[in-house]
Amino acid sequence: MKEETKILVEKGEMLPLMEEFYTIQGEGFHKGTAAYFIRVGGCDVGCHWCDVKESWNAELHPPTAIENIVENAAKHSKTIVITGGEPLTWDMGPLTKMLKDRGMQIHIETSGAYKLTGIWDWVCLSPKKMKLPTEEVYRKADELKVIVFNNDDFRFAEEQAAKVNEECILYLQPEWSKREKMSALIVDYVMQNPKWKVSLQTHKYLNIP
Numbered sequence: 001m002k003e004e005t006k007i008l009v010e011k012g013e014m015l016p017l018m019e020e021f022y023t024i025q026g027e028g029f030h031k032g033t034a035a036y037f038i039r040v041g042g043c044d045v046g047c048h049w050c051d052v053k054e055s056w057n058a059e060l061h062p063p064t065a066i067e068n069i070v071e072n073a074a075k076h077s078k079t080i081v082i083t084g085g086e087p088l089t090w091d092m093g094p095l096t097k098m099l100k101d102r103g104m105q106i107h108i109e110t111s112g113a114y115k116l117t118g119i120w121d122w123v124c125l126s127p128k129k130m131k132l133p134t135e136e137v138y139r140k141a142d143e144l145k146v147i148v149f150n151n152d153d154f155r156f157a158e159e160q161a162a163k164v165n166e167e168c169i170l171y172l173q174p175e176w177s178k179r180e181k182m183s184a185l186i187v188d189y190v191m192q193n194p195k196w197k198v199s200l201q202t203h204k205y206l207n208i209p
């Protein structure tokens with residue numbers, strides 16, 4: 001990478017862009033809502049069941065000027081979801097400011113493992129055992145979305161729920177490869193513990209991105 005590009009990426013003025021697509025938010029509180037997704041490359045959290053491992057290596061994704069990202073997004077939707085990879089690997093300040101200046105609603109999908117940068121209308125925190133969220137993101141999370149891969153994830157979910165703010169909406173989402181077994185367990189758990197709600201990856205059932 002050219003030195004010049006590296007500096008712009010460090011400042012958050014260019015970002016390694018994996019893909020961008022207009023679709024329906026499949027998960028969590030805003031499921032069913034049309035939104036433009038910006039998927040930024042780079043993540044070293046290392047979830048073994050991650051459904052987008054191609055995003056991990058930032059070097060495989062072209063550094064892209066945020067002006068170009070914003071221009072494309074503006075053509076499609078007022079609701080923007082920034083995901084990855086782990087978007088908080090990078091300084092989200094410049095991108096989110098530019099999107100806000102264009103009057104957009106901006107949501108983030110994050111593990112919360114790194115410093116929370118950027119201006120957000122909605123923070124979806126999906127904590128991971130290997131790299132726990134920062135204290136700030138627990139305070140700012142609008143929804144907590146815990147992925148359930150095995151029984152221990154119910155314990156982990158309660159531990160994480162104890163750390164988020166009072167208004168945060170609590171979701172349990174089955175890990176996709178275990179969806180049959182875990183969906184049944186989640187249904188029972190939510191009926192026993194109704195502060196939780198079920199979240200499914202509805203876009204996968206709809207066969208959309």
Ligand SMILES: C[S@@+](CC[C@H](N)C(=O)[O-])C[C@H]1O[C@@H](n2cnc3c(N)ncnc32)[C@H](O)[C@@H]1O
Nearest residue numbers: 049050051084085086109110111126174175176
């Ligand atoms: C691919 S991640 C990218 C954003 C960020 N790194 C994170 O983990 O929140 C987007 C969302 O998909 C969830 N996810 C990833 N792989 C999954 C799987 N196999 N089954 C269910 N949810 C999954 C993550 O927990 C997260 O909520």
Ligand SMILES: Nc1nc2[nH]cc(C(=O)O)c2c(=O)[nH]1
Nearest residue numbers: 024025026027083109203209
């Ligand atoms: N439709 C759709 N909804 C999503 N919600 C969160 C996603 C993500 O990968 O961050 C995602 C995704 O990849 N597609």
Ligand code: SF4
Nearest residue numbers: 043045046047050085
């Ligand atoms: S934190 Fe997100 S992108 Fe990174 S490995 Fe885990 S699910 Fe995948």
Ligand SMILES: [Mg+2]
Nearest residue numbers: 051052083209
């Ligand atoms: Mg996804």
